Structures are given as C-alpha cells and as structure tokens.
Amino acid sequence: MSTIFEQAKAKYAKSGVDVESALEKLKTIPVSIHCWQGDDVVGFDGAGALGDGLQITGNYPGRARNFEELKEDIKKAFSLIPGKKRLNLHASYAILGADKGKVDRDEYTAKYFEPWVAFAKEIGLDGIDFNPTFFSHKNMKNGLSLSSPDEEIRKFWIRHGQACLKITEYLANEMGTPSLMNIWIPDGFKDVPADRLTPRLRLKNSLDEILSVPYDKNKVVVAVESKVFAVGIESYTVGSNEFYQNYAASRGICCLLDNGHYHPLEYVSDKIPSLLAFYDKVALHVTRGVRWDSDHVVLFEDELKEIAKEIIRNDAAEKVLIGLDFFDASINRISAWTVGARNMQKALLWALLMPHAELKTLQDEANFTKLMVEAEELKTLPFGAVWEEYLKRCNVAGEDWFGEVEAYEKKILNARV
Template identity: 60%
Template sequence: MIRTRYEMAKQIYGKLGVDTDKALETLKGISISMHCWQGDDVTGFDNDGPLSGGIQTTGSYPGKARNPEELMADIDMVLSLVPGKHKINLHANYAIFEKGEFADRDKLEPKHFAKWVEFAKKRGLGLDFNPTFFSHPKAGQFTLSSPDDEIRKFWIDHGKACIRISEYFATELGQPCVMNIWIPDGYKDIPADRLSPRARFKDSLDQILSIDYDKKKVIVALESKVFGIGMESYTVGSSEFCINYAAKNGILSLMDNGHYHPTEVVSDKISSMLLFADKIALHVTRPVRWDSDHVVLFDDETREIAKEVIRNDALDRVILALDFFDASINRVAAWTIGMRNLQKSLLYALLTPNDKLKKLQNEGKFTELLMQQEELKSYPFGDIWDYFCEVNNVPVKEEWYATVSLYEEEVLLKRQ
C-alpha cells in the first residue's frame, strides 16, 4: 500500500519536474546533529547544582536520564525511530569520569569523553561539541568577558581544552567536529559600559583560537543571542559581535532561530550569510515569546529554513543541529518529534519545484507564483515521507509512538 501510494505521488510530483527518488536519496545523506541535552534537561554529569546562564528547563515528566548509560540508551531509542545516519551534539558538562575521578572544566581532557567516542564508533556516528559556560560556580554573571582575570582565564582554558577534545573526536571518528561557543554573559539592566565586556570577550576568543589545531578537523562556530534571563538589557555576544568576529577570524557564525528579536527570522538571514561566508551553522529550535527552546514542529519557519538551504543548493554549506529541551513531556518523544520534523521540512523543500518558482518570480508572474506555492501545500507529501520511513526501516506515521510508550513503561518509569 505504501509503495503504491508512493508511485502515485511520484507521478504527481513528476508533472512538476520533481524527481522524488532523487529527493529521497538526497535526504538520506543529510546528517542532523542531535543534541544530547534534551534527555536530561541540560543537567550533565559534572555538577549537581541548578542550571544557570539564562537557561531554564520547565516540567518534571518522569524518566529523565540520570547517568551516561541511561542517556545513551535513550539516544539509541530515538535513533531507531529516525531515518538516516546522524551526529550527536555534546556539551562539555557531559564528561564521563571514572569512579573517584574528577576534572574541572579547565582541565578536561579527551579521556573524559572516551566513552562517548566508543558509543559513536559502534553506531557509525559523528560527534559535535560545545564548551559549557554555564551551570558552574565560576559562571556567575560573566565568563569569557569577566573583569576578573582569574575567572576569565579559567574559561579561556576551558575553551582551549574543548578544542583539543573536538580534535580528538574528529580524529577518532573520521569526520569533522563542529565546536560551538556560546556564552551567557550580560546585564539585567542598562550598562554603563558596553564596549569593555565585548573587548574582553574578543580577547578571550583570540586566546582560545591561538592554540594549534587542525582547522579541517575542528570547525569552530560562534553563537549569538539577543537576551536571556538575567541579561535582559545587554548581551555581550550579540549578533553583530558574533557575525563580525566570525567573518574576521575565519570561523563560522551559528544562528539559533530562538536568539533574535520576535519579528526576526533565521530563514531570511540564510541567503545573506551565504553570500559572504563559505559555511554557516544553525541551531534549529522553536521560540515561543522568547528563547524557550520548544520542540521543533513542522511549521512555517522550519519549512522556510529548509527551503532556503535546499533551493540555494547549500546542503554542503549549512551545518544543521537541533537545540531544544522540554521536560514537560516524554523526552524521548520530544527528540523523535523534533528530528523527524526537521527531516520532513527538508523533504518538503526537496519536493518543491524551486527552479520553476524562481522563474515565475523573475518573470514577474506573481499571481501564478502565489497559486503554485499554495497548491503545493496539498500535494501528497505525506506519501513520500511514509515511503522514506519504510525503506529506511523506521516506523511509519505515528506507529513510532507505540514503541516510545512501551519504552516509557518498561524503562523510563522505573527510573523514579
């Protein structure tokens, strides 16, 4: 039945000049970096304290991963429900220590992530990485922009340690590691001096990037933010700072679509960035009122982001990752929904007759363009997606939820 529906849909799309087989082959090769922190509410394994740095996770749904083994088991469950081969995105606070061992963040070494490399190798996955500049006694109001030289040096050393760990990941796994830097530094109220914190941040980044590392193996990215809890009036790592620093220093700009003003959309920024940068990186999330990191939906903005990547032939230039954390619902289900929705959005874009629509725009045929864009919304996209799931041996439609419900009953609820 699924194959029959696919063949019918294939013919329908074919009349538009869309090759559905080619679209599915392309989608199968797109790797999404899945964030580990959805599974345990950004807690990590190196600190028992509360979240800090403008980050807030709400909800207390049962089944949160409490240790590396549980988190890895949950990741395995998600990957069994998502088509294709992907990457895992780690934060530095997910270091795994042997019994009785501990290293503070400025002293982290590759060996503290050896179990993650072993996990990735067995599954043929890549790893991406993020220094963790929050949820730490020395991550108060400032980290890399701190006026306290001792505090700033601690976090500079952490950034350097993370580059070495990222290079270890890339070497061991045979694929580049994206290392993304984001800091939660800023002021709650209007500052008297905006320049000095940014000058210190710039100097800190310069020092981190001064170490010798293989730039083909480690792809450093810098992520901006418009505001956060406790830094409502001023953010050191603003969009202008991060874009300019990245451009001048040969690293990537990373855009999180929850890190801008409510009327700004990342989908509109991608084309501009691609004109001036070889590559960019994205954290795909869903802001609601503010940077609340809701589960990614198959919604207008996610589809528009995917369209910009596909129609600009930029799959090899845009690095895709997810970033959300919802503790109010089943965490494994949240991961699965978000991953599948980004893949659906990419498929939707791949099934769009982009050349035809561009031609209509260039010829000024805006009535026909609007008509075609709207008619495409009711094309049999779902039949193509179902077939993609089936041929990649993952559940079709909502069938995956039964697996997650059973996993909740047999595994997650017993963690209480």
C-alpha cells in the first residue's frame, strides 16, 4: 500500500516534477539565520537599547541576556529547523570579556568572535555571515555615521567598517566557506533636508575608504543595503536604493535586498531577476513588513513564495545569498526563529516543486490560458506531504515541534529573571 508521500510524488510526477530531485536540492541551499531575534537586537557590547531608526516592541519573558543564553536558544531553535544553516552576526555581539568598556567598535578584532566560531563548528553550521553595527552607539551623532560632516565621527565608523572586513575574512577562513559582510547604516533626516547630495558624497568616500583595506574577494562578499525610511529619518535616507545600486555596480560589490526596505508596491521578487542580469551575487534579508519595515516573523505568504520562485526558476541558488532579518519581542523568540526559518525553507521547496521549464515555454509561446491553468493546478498538489517527508529526512520534528518549544520555555526561559 503506498504512503501519502508516495501518492504525492506520483501526483507531482504527472506535472513533470521530480520530487526526489527537489528534496535533494533543498538540502544544499543554505539559509543564514540572524542571531538578533534571540535578544531583541540588544547585543553584548554595552549599548543596552536600540535606537537610530530601529524599534522593537514587546516584552515576552525569556530574552537571552548573555552569550551562554543566546547560544542555548540558538541551538534549540536550530534543532527544529531543517536544512543547511548559517549564522548571521552583528558586530555588537562581540564577546569582549575583560575588554568590555576598554575597546570600542573601531578596535574590534577576530579574537572577540572566536567563541562564535567554536559554537558554529560545534553545531555543524555551514558558515558565518557578518554585519558592522552602525547603530546604538554614542558615535551616532545627530543620526549620522558614515555620512557625518563631523570628520572624527566619520573616521571612527570607517575604522569600524575596516575592522569588520578583517573579521569577516577571519570567519570565512575558519568556517571554510565565503562570508557575506553587509553594510547598512541608519543615516538620514527626520524632515526635508537642505542638502541631499553632500551626505551621499561623504558616504561614497567613506565606503571607498572601508573597501581600501585589502581582502580576499573569493572569501568575503561585501554588500550594501538600502532603505526607504525609518523612525526618525522619515524624509531622507542617505543610503537609498539608487545610491547603493550604483555604488555596488561601480565598485564590483553586491547589493542586498531587504523586502521590508521599499515602498509597499515594490517587490523584491521582481528586483531579484533584475539584479541577476548584472550581478554575480545578490544578497537577501528576508523579512515581513506590515505597512512599513516592521520586521515581522516571515510567514508562508505570496511574496515569500515569489522570492523563492525567482531564486529557483533562474537556477540562482548559488548566486542569491539568503539571510533572514526579523525580530519580535511579543512572542516566544524560539518559536519566532523556527517559524520564520521553516517558512523560508517551505517557500524554497514550493518553488522546487514547480515545472519551471514548461511554464516558461508556455509564456514564450504566448499560451497564457494554459499557463494560468497549470499554475493554478499546482497550488492544490499535496505539498504538505512532501514537506513532512523533508522534515523526516532531516531528522527534525514535524507538526508537533511547538511542544518542544513549550517545554523549553517552561524549563529554561521562565527561569530567567
């Protein structure tokens, strides 16, 4: 008697989809999972609270307060997430030890991230990605960092970026896979600026100075991330999409697309193939904006599916670097990680279970009627049975995974005061 999974395979086969091939391909696609969901983006270097265009809401019990607790929570969440995983770190998560308060971000070196490397190797991660932290710091003067007219402030942040380049190369060497270093700054103005150009010229010069530090481009992928606006900088963002896409193209680096960082009717799923026409690499921060860049937990929704389809249908799984970026302090943080990461993997599987070659042919033949019919029929194929089989093969809990989170909360999280 055939199993539900075998029945699902047969149904997909009728549509020209090889389920076994899809499952094997999914195992090879890494997703970089962000550390900052676990502690509400507080970090370890003394900032203590968010600021500079970032905001998080909620006070759910059990926030990780130190490295040991954050490691414990990451380990638990990752045990519930299938597939190949990477860790995404911000510089503010440096393990400073006795040097806390004695060294600033412009003096960070690889030694402050050695404990993270040991942890990543311990739990078998594919690699570590990295982000300079240009926020929640006393040197964010008047809301500006790399674009500041204060030369001392600007130089401080340039040194921080240069230090992070060296740290990122160290992470790549230690983990044996290339590491992404993503640059996002919250620079901008609350009201209409008197000068839009000069801050961008200062930012361009600052980025050039950061990139003047020699680094191995085969090991370090540098990306720049734009944003349309943020709290406190509603009228003008220095690092706009147009600025960064031109900067990246002219400097031979990568653009990072965060799907919460654009106008509501702009879709990252449409931007991915546009950039693939010109760039060897495209980086993503997958999130869920509700009315604005609110970094809600990623759900299995249409835009996520479209993002995954553009990665898979264009054979770009090795070109598009997938990272997650959401944080919610109003719900259990382990659950937030797990739901978001599993949904990213679900979307990739959804895309892998589509006969893209056939659908493209129908489009080229202008057979739009059949294209619509075929695309709609795919929506009711037994996707859930294939997903459950994937979880089983990855030795990860199935639909009952939340019971493990509830037990962890009762035993570990509720003991944190």
